[in-house]
Amino acid sequence: xxxxxxxxxxxxxxxxxxxxxxxxxxxxxxxxxxxxxxxxxxxxxxxxxxxxxxxxxxxxxxxxxxxxxxxxxxxxxxxxxxxxxxxxxxxxxxxxxxxxxxxxxxxxxxxxxxxxxxxxxxxxxxxxxxxxxxxxxxxxxxxxxxxxxxxxxxxxxxxxxxxxxxxxxxxxxxxxxxxxxxxxxxxxxxxxxxxxxxxxxxxxxxxxxxxxxxxxxxxxxxxxxxxxxxxxxxxxxxxxxxxxxxxxxxxxxxxxxxxxxxxx
Numbered sequence: 001x002x003x004x005x006x007x008x009x010x011x012x013x014x015x016x017x018x019x020x021x022x023x024x025x026x027x028x029x030x031x032x033x034x035x036x037x038x039x040x041x042x043x044x045x046x047x048x049x050x051x052x053x054x055x056x057x058x059x060x061x062x063x064x065x066x067x068x069x070x071x072x073x074x075x076x077x078x079x080x081x082x083x084x085x086x087x088x089x090x091x092x093x094x095x096x097x098x099x100x101x102x103x104x105x106x107x108x109x110x111x112x113x114x115x116x117x118x119x120x121x122x123x124x125x126x127x128x129x130x131x132x133x134x135x136x137x138x139x140x141x142x143x144x145x146x147x148x149x150x151x152x153x154x155x156x157x158x159x160x161x162x163x164x165x166x167x168x169x170x171x172x173x174x175x176x177x178x179x180x181x182x183x184x185x186x187x188x189x190x191x192x193x194x195x196x197x198x199x200x201x202x203x204x205x206x207x208x209x210x211x212x213x214x215x216x217x218x219x220x221x222x223x224x225x226x227x228x229x230x231x232x233x234x235x236x237x238x239x240x241x242x243x244x245x246x247x248x249x250x251x252x253x254x255x256x257x258x259x260x261x262x263x264x
Contacts, residue, residue, distance in 0.1 A: 038211045045204030052197040060193050064185040067125050068171045074113035075121065075168035075179060080158050082106050082151055087131065089140035101142050104151040105134040108158055110179060113165060121168065124184045132178060 086102035093099055108121040122128045123136040130137045135154070138147055170179045 035211050035215065038207055042204040042207035042211070045200050045207065047204075049197045049201035049204065052200065056193040056197065060185055060189065063125075064190060067185070069173070070169040070171050070180065070183065073168055073170050073179075074165040075110035076113065076165050077108065077158050077162050078111050078118060079109045080107070080155050082155065083133075087134065089137075091140040091142065093142075099142055101140045101147075102144065103138050103140060103147045105131070106136065106151045106154060107133070108135045110168065112168075112170060112179065119170070119179045122178055122180050124180050124182050126184065128178050128180065 083105040085105070087105050089101050089103055091099050091101055109118055110121045111118055120133075121135060122132070127134070127136050138150055141147070168179050168181055169183055
């Protein structure tokens with residue numbers, strides 16, 4: 001009986017690929033549906049943060065950087081009055097409708113507590129840019145009585161503050177005699193404009209990084225487990241070959257023992 005021939009080409013095919021590593025190790029592991037959704041969420045958060053940076057930068061950050069830097073002080077009302085000459089304005093009343101109107105110009109003169117200077121008070125930075133002679137610029141429309149009533153209500157409010165100091169903001173570096181009542185863009189607004197988009201961006205990056213880290217750890221785990229299974233299979237195959245060879249040798253030896261000895 002001939003010796004059995006065992007081919008090791010199958011084992012060689014599994015170990016000769018990519019410097020001895022099994023071919024399955026280098027195959028890219030498929031991502032799960034949950035990982036795909038997490039990556040999509042991360043990219044969406046990063047894109048939304050960039051959009052927020054752009055919108056807030058154009059609408060808030062840029063006007064804040066271009067505006068005059070002001071410091072807080074105390075103001076006291078000196079005189080409040082409405083000018084006799086109303087200011088012209090334009091308004092829209094439809095798609096193709098344009099109208100001309102007038103609004104009362106309310107002027108508030110205050111005294112800065114730290115310098116004693118008499119200055120003109122404005123509502124905010126936009127009021128200074130639109131009309132530097134008036135406290136505020138109301139929405140223009142054709143109802144003159146409503147515009148006058150609004151101006152008189154503001155005048156009455158500040159008349160009650162006559163002699164009472166209140167907070168205001170002035171520009172120490174500017175020679176213009178204008179003071180504003182409130183700042184449209186303060187430090188807290190700028191903080192929120194930078195904090196929330198940045199937090200959204202970091203959250204998106206963190207989600208994407210965690211997903212990639214999870215996929216990489218899964219890849220390493222699959223690689224080592226595949227290599228371990230290959231070593232165990234080769235070890236068991238060696239024991240099987242050795243046991244099979246010993247069994248064949250015993251059978252051959254028994255056959256030799258059964259052959260009758262020739263007569264001398």
